[in-house]
Amino acid sequence: MARADNPASISDMTISALNSPVSYGTTLQATASATATPPVDTVSELTITNTIWLWTATGDTNSVCIETNSENSTDWYWTNAPGGDNTVTITASVTYKCTNMYGPTNISVSCSNTFTVTVIQLTNQCVSTTPSDQTRTTIGVGEQVSLWLVGSPSGTFSWGTSAGSLLYTFGTTNVFTAPDTASTPTVTVYYNSGSSSRVPFNVLEPTSELAVIYQSNLLSYPSGQPLPAGIQGASMELYPITVYPTNVSFYNVECQEQYCAATGIWGYFTNRAGPHARQDWVQLLADNTWADEAGCTNYPAPWSQGGYQWIIPVKWRVVVGSTHTGSLPNRTETFSIDDTNGTTTVSKLVQSVTR
């Protein structure tokens, strides 16, 4: 073995994370350099025939790492590093291939250094589990979305939105509430380097309804018993009444039938048809459904043909923090007595029942 006048050494590794913190998906860059001192041994007549640098990187980046050269200074690039603070250790090794009076010999030295790269991975998840895709960015008016920075990266983060509201101004988590009108707001999180990450949303309003008959010809709620024989009348419970579009959730929306006067009154119902009263607001379920009852009973004999209709305006609004009220298409509800037996037909939302 060679006796060194000066043993080989390597030191002063410096690493700079050139662009940390970065947004998720951005290529991370770092530069590392080290100083190596070759061995000197005059006694054994040591001669260096080749110098080989080897750089390696380990850590929790779980990423593809590409080394761009093999000299004493290298540039490193990572892609797909996960959100959060990623600790990376870079190791530099130098192998001196030598010969001396005893023959060939290798002398190796190494050093390492650790640094942190911060990746800002902004993630969004709709609070409503319906529709099943909670990662969607097309959402309903008033719908809420949880937002957070994956891996809770270190640093100072502030939040902003172009429309709607955010629960917090600072921190690594937040809740976004969509505005009460159709719009395309963007939520942005700013971090200490002056950079930002953003999530654009597409906010949709209720547009239409479709009803299904759940059950018919029962006594009024909450009785639930069948209409007795001999009693004039027909009724139907409409459920579900689905509010479209259904690729978003309107769980934070409530709807209300408005006042309207009876129109098209004829025959039996002349002087018997009253107005439709404004009803309570009813909050939609997460699958955008609600329910209704349409009925007409107990009109006294003798019966004759006649009918009337209500053209009912339907309003919607966001349950929380909103002053805006929108409209769904009017609901047409018709009532008629079809013969002298008191046969009655009730229609609403394109559904109909006759008894």
Place this chain on the structure above:
Amino acid sequence: MKTSMLLNMMLRGGLLVVIVCFTESCFAGEGYVKQTIDKQLAQLEDLWTAGKTEEYCAQGAAVVRDLITAKGDAGSISTSAMLLKSFSDKEFAVRGSGIGVLSETYDLAVYIANNDKARGLERQKNDALLTEYLGHIRREQIRNFSRLKVLANITPSGVPGGQGVTSGMDPNGISDPVVRSNYLMAIKQNHQNALTNERQSSLKIVEQVSGPIVQHMISTIGQGDVPSTLVTKWLDSGDFNDQEQKEVKEIVDRTGFK
């Protein structure tokens, strides 16, 4: 959560001026902040005592929003804790339906759990408060709750041979006092069902506060010097489930009891 829900009501209730004054002056200086918040809390208590529940909720919502949108410090954490205690005492004493200040209690609890930098007894006090709050949320939930029927319109129960009735008609258009009274009762029940649904649905969402609360408690235990009797009390108070108890036990096993 429904933090901003009552801003709308606040505007309707004419409380905007109060809130704006509060917002502008709230963070002008530490002493002034405390005075302002103390004044706001006193006003809240007055509203509650006067039975002005809606105004109480509106003003409470505004105070909470100002607290949690400001950058957290020890002062705002202790004020948040005080406010959470005040809200919880009232909310769970009187509510059976509707959401009251439930969303505000959620916001406060998450804020405290995520931003509390206190140690020792001060932090343990917050654990007691948070676990008691969680217990309230859990115990009020109805197991296997099925949503109650809520209809856009109700059909009155008519009398054979009497006045004909239609769904959604104006109660004042019914001449028979019994039919009208029954119709109004059915409408009231329908409305009550809607409030109960809303309450149970909100409680389920608000229960998500358990995550931050458990983590707060684990951090406290991790700091050491927590008596075992206190941990047991918190577990009971928060009605912790098996998974949460397991998480706590793991940290206790690593840290040990006082």
